[in-house]
Amino acid sequence: MNDLYSAYGLDYTDPDCDFLNINLDEDTPLFVDAYAMYRSSNTHMQSGHEILRNFMTATLLGLKKYLEDPTIINNLWISKCFSEPKGTGIGLAKNGHKGRGSHDVKCQQIITALRHSKAVETGELEDLEELLLVIEGIGSDTISDITLNIAKKSFIEYTQEKCSKLNITVKPTEEKIRYFCKIDNKWKSGHFDLPHLEVGKDKTLSYLIFIPNEVLEKNMAYGCNYFYTNIATPVYVDQVLRAGLSFIYSLKDGSKRVNKREMRKKDEYKGGKKKMDSFISKNPKSLKEYRKTVADKRYKRNQDNKKQNNDDSE
Template sequence: MKNFSSVFNIALRQPELEFVDIKLNRDNPIFLDPRLIEYQRDPIAKKMHKRIEIFWAEVFKAIRAKDLKRTHALLEGMKEPRETRLGYASGIQGNNVGEVLKDEIITALQNSFAIKTGILSHFGDVELFIDQIGIDRISDITTKIIKDVLIEFTQDQCSIFSSHIKLHKIKQRDIFDYKTLKWLDKEVLLPVFDGIPIILVPKTLVRLGGQSRGNFQCFYRFATRYFIEKEPEMLKDISPSGKDGKLILRDVRAYYPPSKDSLARWCAFNSNLLIDFKSDKLNGRIHILSDDEIMDVVYGNLMKDAG
């Protein structure tokens, strides 16, 4: 297996490294998580979070103003980020944020009730409200917005092992400048493998694929229980099937099948719903991956063979 550490002769394994020790010749189904970026307090995460907040504030503003030209300009840089090797970026089956999908994503954002009403104000919450943007696209979009910070992180990590890693002058397209709100092309120094530049990602800012769907399902269950207990008038049109005419979760699920649009409309009905969910449930679900969890992905069969 050609991991970054083995290709560049770094005599360390994942627990001793600050970055994800990616396989360079295969996909790594690990994803950058904007929530983890928001929750971290180190300088790198703060720089990343600043860029994400500025970028999406502009996008949401353009969408609410129905400024299609501005929306397209802001999303112009959303092309497939192959350099990190995270998610499905280098494979043929990934749902990347490529040119083909950009119009689809813009349409989804423009039609989003959560954006129109201001319920969705943080990009980390997009997985709860918009169907067409899943964890792989969230990771891709996040990568593009914070690309300049990731490049700096990569250069810093390579300087630690400078005797092993040669950096090449590479032209990188679509680097977001949060000061001018434009996408720029720059020449930067990066390591290269098989002709493709490498950008490293801090291991404290990634998650596995199943968590996004789990967060949505958790929010849906939280919302249905919330309304049954605190806002029964919201569910007054639903026929109860429980004992003694009691409304149960199954009744709500049958009337309101799990839907991100329904969640958005419920949040509009009760502005505390999303706030309470985050404080009561979601915050406890957010955790940094352990080295073992990352190693299961990036080392795979090597770990099995060693065992």
């Protein structure tokens, strides 16, 4: 494999080599998990998650004032600021690397979806990763791109620190790189000193941005199906039992159970992002419960799996 570590003669057993070994020919199907950034002890990742929260706070404020002044949120969700992140080597691009803009984030669609979200209206959403639960069209690849674009400066600073420690040559980027400034709460751009290598099938010289392995996932901690199964379904089961509906059955000991397969055929108990959006608005504690239980469990499992894979490779 034509990869980053080989190009720079890096040793994967070096504790400082805790970032993705970028495949220089094509993207690796991994995604940046904002919740993993929140759990990280790395100062750059902590700073990055703080930027994400600042952005979401500004977004929610913009939504409240949308009818009065739509420019507030439009100046946050600017399409050109959410182009496919370049130089990270992650995502679902086929036959090469991301950064060509073929799957740029559709900002106006997101704004429209947020404006009609019941969970947003009731003030329950707080974190960027929660958009995965309620906004149609936002999956792992899209939320990863959004996360990288907003917190890009934190990833750049992480990269610069690693290059300094590992004696990797850097040079100023020819193009300006956009990032969200947590101080001024607005988009800015600038040139940055970053490593450069040829990437993709066409061997185009590109700057590189390193991503810590600990925040990269195949399956993120947040997901609509996980929320539905672990948080919404127990509530629905309780409602069905109290209502005494037809798909309840009894065990030999007399205890009652619910046929979940039959229950889920009923429209009011079905899953999906629109349904979960409504559920969250009616169950205000459900997001915090998911974060403390399901997201925590999934995060720990993901980290354990990565540790196991590292142990197996040694």
